Amino acid sequence: xxxxxxxxxxxxxxxxxxxxxxxxxxxxxxxxxxxxxxxxxxxxxxxxxxxxxxxxxxxxxxxxxxxxxxxxxxxxxxxxxxxxxxxxxxxxxxxxxxxxxxxxxxxxxxxxxxxxxxxxxxxxxxxxxxxxxxxxxxxxxxxxxxxxxxxxxxxxxxxxxxxxxxxxxxxxxxxxxxxxxxxxxxxxxxxxxxxxxxxxxxxxxxxxxxxxxxxxxxxxxxxxxxxxxxxxxxxxxxxxxxxxxxxxxxxxxxxxxxxxxxxxxxxxxxxxxxxxxxxxxxxxxxxxxxxxxxxxxxxxxxxxxxxxxxxxxxxxxxxxxxxxxxxxxxxxxxxxxxxxxxxxxxxxxxxxxxxxxxxxxxxxxxxxxxxxxxxxxxxxxxxxxxxxxxxxxxxxxxxxxxxxxxxxx
Amino acid sequence: xxxxxxxxxxxxxxxxxxxxxxxxxxxxxxxxxxxxxxxxxxxxxxxxxxxxxxxxxxxxxxxxxxxxxxxxxxxxxxxxxxxxxxxxxxxxxxxxxxxxxxxxxxxxxxxxxxxxxxxxxxxxxxxxxxxxxxxxxxxxxxxxxxxxxxxxxxxxxxxxxxxxxxxxxxxxxxxxxxxxxxxxxxxxxxxxxxxxxxxxxxxxxxxxxxxxxxxxxxxxxxxxxxxxxxxxxxxxxxxxxxxxxxxxxxxxxxxxxxxxxxxxxxxxxxxxxxxxxxxxxxxxxxxxxxxxxxxxxxxxxxxxxxxxxxxxxxxxxxxxxxxxxxxxxxxxxxxxxxxxxxxxxxxxxxxxxxxxxxxxxxxxxxxxxx
Numbered sequence: 179x180x181x182x183x184x185x186x187x188x189x190x191x192x193x194x195x196x197x198x199x200x201x202x203x204x205x206x207x208x209x210x211x212x213x214x215x216x217x218x219x220x221x222x223x224x225x226x227x228x229x230x231x232x233x234x235x236x237x238x239x240x241x242x243x244x245x246x247x248x249x250x251x252x253x254x255x256x257x258x259x260x261x262x263x264x265x266x267x268x269x270x271x272x273x274x275x276x277x278x279x280x281x282x283x284x285x286x287x288x289x290x291x292x293x294x295x296x297x298x299x300x301x302x303x304x305x306x307x308x309x310x311x312x313x314x315x316x317x318x319x320x321x322x323x324x325x326x327x328x329x330x331x332x333x334x335x336x337x338x339x340x341x342x343x344x345x346x347x348x349x350x351x352x353x354x355x356x357x358x359x360x361x362x363x364x365x366x367x368x369x370x371x372x373x374x375x376x377x378x379x380x381x382x383x384x385x386x387x388x389x390x391x392x393x394x395x396x397x398x399x400x401x402x403x404x405x406x407x408x409x410x411x412x413x414x415x416x417x418x419x420x421x422x423x424x425x426x427x428x429x430x431x432x433x434x435x436x437x438x439x440x441x442x443x444x445x446x447x448x449x450x451x452x453x454x455x456x457x458x459x460x461x462x463x464x465x466x467x468x469x470x471x472x473x474x475x476x477x478x479x480x481x482x483x484x485x486x487x488x489x490x491x492x493x494x495x496x497x498x499x500x501x502x503x504x505x506x507x508x509x510x511x512x513x514x515x516x517x518x519x520x521x522x523x524x525x526x527x528x529x530x531x532x533x534x535x536x537x538x539x540x541x542x543x544x545x546x547x548x549x550x551x552x553x554x555x556x557x558x559x560x561x562x563x564x565x566x567x568x569x570x571x572x573x574x575x576x577x578x579x580x581x582x583x584x585x586x587x
Numbered sequence: 588x589x590x591x592x593x594x595x596x597x598x599x600x601x602x603x604x605x606x607x608x609x610x611x612x613x614x615x616x617x618x619x620x621x622x623x624x625x626x627x628x629x630x631x632x633x634x635x636x637x638x639x640x641x642x643x644x645x646x647x648x649x650x651x652x653x654x655x656x657x658x659x660x661x662x663x664x665x666x667x668x669x670x671x672x673x674x675x676x677x678x679x680x681x682x683x684x685x686x687x688x689x690x691x692x693x694x695x696x697x698x699x700x701x702x703x704x705x706x707x708x709x710x711x712x713x714x715x716x717x718x719x720x721x722x723x724x725x726x727x728x729x730x731x732x733x734x735x736x737x738x739x740x741x742x743x744x745x746x747x748x749x750x751x752x753x754x755x756x757x758x759x760x761x762x763x764x765x766x767x768x769x770x771x772x773x774x775x776x777x778x779x780x781x782x783x784x785x786x787x788x789x790x791x792x793x794x795x796x797x798x799x800x801x802x803x804x805x806x807x808x809x810x811x812x813x814x815x816x817x818x819x820x821x822x823x824x825x826x827x828x829x830x831x832x833x834x835x836x837x838x839x840x841x842x843x844x845x846x847x848x849x850x851x852x853x854x855x856x857x858x859x860x861x862x863x864x865x866x867x868x869x870x871x872x873x874x875x876x877x878x879x880x881x882x883x884x885x886x887x888x889x890x891x892x893x894x895x896x897x898x899x900x901x902x903x904x905x906x907x908x909x910x911x912x913x914x915x916x917x918x919x920x921x922x923x924x925x926x927x928x929x930x931x932x933x934x935x936x937x938x939x940x941x942x943x944x945x946x947x948x949x950x951x952x953x954x955x956x957x
Contacts, residue, residue: 206731206732318886320885320886321622321882325627325628326627329627386886391886394889395886395888395889567890569889570889
């Protein structure tokens with residue numbers, strides 16, 4: 179049997195109050211193996227009874243070195259790493275990486291690819307919000323909602339599998355366009371989803387929005403004002419729930435978001451309930467965007483024909499010497515952007531997702547940095563959790579919507 | 588013939604224990620199946636037809652699992668706690684009548700084990716013991732989550748015991764007796780559920796809290812406390828806690844049926860006494876279904892809110908209901924028997940008033956937060 183060792187409080191002395199040293203308050207490890215920390219987040223809690231006095235997040239349990247790994251790969255090959263960042267928003271990660279590379283080398287994207295990107299990114303947003311809704315409802319023990327949400331998420335997963343052959347790690351959006359055109363069944367599948375989904379969102383709302391127990395668990399919990407939210411660098415629904423209408427899709431439109439008519443839902447409460455309402459509304463807005471994009475989905479190529487950066491289609495390789503050379507060069511050496519650096523950001527389901535690429539003129543990025551919304555949103559947790567109950571803390575973690583793969587990249 | 592009586596008791600206790608333990612096993616199956624239906628799942632479907640062998644498979648698995656005792660646990664209490672939890676859950680069923688007397692030749696078979704004149708008091712006394720098991724389990728396992736679960740459960744059970752007790756009082760007032768058999772007999776002219784609907788409803792809520800079922804499953808809130816008081820238990824000891832919870836669900840449902848839903852009464856039960864247990868079982872299953880339904884639908888209430896709800900809403904409400912019942916009975920006795928029907932009207936009104944107050948306070952809270 180291993181000997182239990184006395185824990186030294188010296189390491190954490192500066193993080194907790196003096197009362198913890200005297201044994202008046204209780205220190206509690208929550209996680210990394212805990213059902214409601216949404217992955218391997220560890221929280222060190224100082225508790226007075228059941229009230230949280232201080233909450234110290236400890237991250238890094240899922241550190242996979244994605245950024246460093248990307249620096250060892252050529253630009254095309256590095257993209258598969260982005261799928262693994264935020265595994266609920268794989269399409270969005272591909273999108274922001276492709277946008278960054280396109281900006282770095284100056285690639286144009288055909289209109290059809292733009293629309294497909296928007297459709298898929300919004301589908302992924304709905305899927306991500308569904309996972310969030312399910313898990314955060316599960317955090318307050320509304321167990322059935324979880325399974326209803328996963329039922330609809332499965333429809334999105336099926337669509338992603340239809341277009342890319344993969345349910346999660348799609349790598350479908352590539353620099354210069356998308357991997358290949360969508361199959362013919364795509365439109366019917368998306369239309370079916372558009373038809374089914376509004377009723378299903380009503381169902382979730384029927385279960386939760388006016389449920390007195392749910393209101394009791396969420397209203398006024400984990401409050402943060404708009405100014406504080408900005409000061410802490412919150413983005414996404416957590417920021418919009420505090421009344422700040424900031425959304426990259428409006429603020430700095432990309433992939434043709436400017437042509438679609440949609441609203442930025444905001445709430446002024448700044449609490450768990452407001453974030454819930456914002457995300458529910460966002461799902462409805464996303465459906466609107468998908469419908470518009472699908473209605474005017476243009477025909478045409480889905481990849482740029484700049485073969486310096488985009489591999490030529492397989493059919494050309496057999497007939498065109500030049501295509502064969504491009505193909506060989508791209509898949510052996512890769513392309514070399516000019517020296518320089520770019521930062522591109524999109525609105526991921528969790529907030530501002532940005533990629534910083536620095537090129538030193540070689541085929542591999544010199545430095546990759548990902549500004550992940552989960553990491554920046556997580557740091558506000560101690561502020562939100564202070565003075566709340568342990569039960570509320572669980573709801574707060576859920577409402578901030580973190581993905582640990584995104585935090586620890 | 589004392590030894591005959593003793594033998595009868597032993598046999599009946601044995602049979603009842605078997606029914607409860609078998610019932611517990613199949614209640615887990617029932618819950619999993621029903622819950623799966625609510626949640627667009629299939630549920631267990633591997634072991635035998637309709638997974639009917641699933642409880643046996645579970646039992647075998649749990650028996651053969653390693654029983655782990657954490658370091659620095661309070662060994663004796665850690666061992667004792669599951670037993671203290673499971674025994675009251677079984678014992679309390681002794682006073683519940685399952686049917687009218689059945690005449691077999693010259694021998695009268697009574698479908699209850701003990702006929703205690705203060706049976707209702709016995710029920711309250713025994714159910715209160717179960718809280719010791721949970722609290723001790725939480726305390727003895729040397730785990731902070733378990734400790735918090737144990738503390739929560741003691742607070743919760745103490746506060747809901749009162750509301751539960753007052754609901755017992757309502758049934759006692761209406762029947763004029765504390766004997767469960769008399770209480771059932773008094774419902775021949777109308778179940779107490781009809782005369783005191785609000786009381787029956789409060790009783791159902793309080794039973795949910797008493798058996799730690801959702802939305803009052805504080806002590807084992809898995810999202811917060813990672814299974815709470817039984818997080819350190821494994822193998823058969825864990826199974827005992829499970830057994831206690833589900834057996835308690837059955838017994839408390841049978842008590843609810845006895846007190847408010849006419850017990851074993853039903854059409855033709857006097858002519859065909861064997862129908863009694865069947866009616867009883869049907870009513871119990873209906874109540875169990877209700878419990879599973881609530882679990883599938885509602886989020887968990889927060890710990891402090893739970894206490895506030897118990898003390899500030901349920902306790903005054905049950906007090907008022909006791910008063911209303913007493914006045915109704917007095918009027919029926921002194922003025923006109925039909926005046927008893929004032930009771931359900933006023934008590935339903937009181938119930939809706941309480942719901943309205945809770946709703947309003949929540950709304951106000953929602954507005955204040957805006």
